[in-house]
Amino acid sequence: MKKLLILLVLLTGTTSFAQNKNAKASFEVKGVCEMCQTRIEKACLKTKGVKIASWDVKTHQLKLVYNEKKTDLKTIKKAILNVGHDLKDVMAPDEAYNSLHGCCKYRDEEVLKAH
Secondary structure (H helix, E strand, O other): OHHHHHHHHHHHHHHHHHHOOEEEEEEEEOOOOHHHHHHHHHHHHOOOOEEEEEEOOOOOEEEEEEEOOOOOHHHHHHHHHHOOOOEOOOOOOHHHHHOOOHHHOOOOHHHHHHO
16 A cells, blocks of 8 residues: 555656646747737747747737747747847847838837837
8 A cells, every 4th residue: 555655646746747848938029010929929939849929019028838848948039039029138130130121120219109
């Protein structure tokens, strides 16, 4: 009986640990429109291990669900920067930003006013 109880506890602990592989994260990504939204979400979802990516146009908050065993936030953020979108504390490369459509140039005051 004692052995059965120990085995049951070990199996339950292993099962619980194996199921906890998905992480959630939320952070700010600069952008202004639905084209930005599509680009940001697509960059995230192309990253292996990202299951859900949802960017809000009004709040600029990106919400993610990703598999920590397959990717990490650093990799996901790099993908976002490479498509031209700044993060709160890191700017996208100028070459990537300059390739954005005119209405997506969120660093331009005139574009911000238009949205």
